[in-house]
Amino acid sequence: MVTLFADHLHTAIRAARAAGAIHLAYAGRAFGVRSKTTLGDLVTEVDTLAEAEIRRLLLADFPEHAILGEEEGLVGEIREARWVVDPLDGTVNYAHGFPVYCVSIGFEQHGERMVGVVYDPTRDELFTAVKGEGAFLNGQQIQVSTTEPLATPALLATGFPYNVAQDARNLDLLRRALALGLPVRRAGAAALDLCYVACGRFDGYWEFGLKPWDAAAGSLIVEEAGGRVSDGQGRPTPYGPMIVASNKVLHEELLGMLR
Structure with a gap:
């Protein structure tokens, strides 16, 4: 309550x-x-x-x-x-x-x-x-999913910064995920991506360049649903250069793929 x-x-x-x-x-x-x-x-x-x-x-x-x-x-x-x-x-x-x-x-x-x-x-x-x-x-x-490992396959989500032509890092990561046979969705609303991890519709999500208003609410919702939110190095913050959110059980594997 x-x-x-x-x-x-x-x-x-x-x-x-x-x-x-x-x-x-x-x-x-x-x-x-x-x-x-x-x-x-x-x-x-x-x-x-x-x-x-x-x-x-x-x-x-x-x-x-x-x-x-x-x-x-x-x-x-x-x-x-x-x-x-x-x-x-x-x-x-x-x-x-x-x-x-x-x-x-x-x-x-x-x-x-x-x-x-x-x-x-x-x-x-x-x-x-x-x-x-x-x-x-x-x-x-709501609770996050229990999917593991990534090769199940997990359903992932990502997004792209507006300056993707100048910052192509996420294109490389997307190519890596697709090459592993992982389904990836790109819906275009970061807060909803985070909430979909929280309720189990997605198993994991990552994105570069979010602002605090993109992640403040959704990241807490993920954590309170039993998930994990970190930056690309695994530090427990939603405000790093990259945000990574998952159902927790596959978080380290997801971080490894993104590294």
Whole structure:
């Protein structure tokens, strides 16, 4: 039962559902789209509207907390209590009408991830976790898979940075995985990839270059579902140059393949 962070969880759920409602309201309609840094790094007016609504709801309940959002950066007084927000993870998918995108909201206290909420409005799937209290999908507890070894074969997922033409490291890793006969999926929404590891749909996942708002919520959900999250060297952090998440039993083997 949720105790210490119940208010944080409830506020995050309310904010995630509100942002998801904005996603659905604009889906299929004309809206502004522009590139932020590279051709594939898109932002829409829906990203901006969703983040504004999330910030409004978070600050209504926690007015002094800091909020790190993908669109507006870090704002707030109490940096030790920080919300980490991706208002629309999978913007490229959303802009093209491909229904794989979500809202991701994490809460950190003194740098430790305490609450994670990821909401997929197209499937009405709400993934939640509070540190030490398990992970849930629409209120039902979830667990990672038990698949091992990789050659079973495990179902893996990955993603690519927007500057893949300049940073081809993951192309080499993908080629290595495929050469081993491993099925690999690339859906385009990191927070959902992590949640799919948490509920056993994927056995493992890796990606280069994620930002904190991509991984803060989903990584906690994986860990609370019994999985393991590390950087490419096996260190227990979701914020390294590479993130690796798995069902734990094949984590070392997955790390070995990626090295």
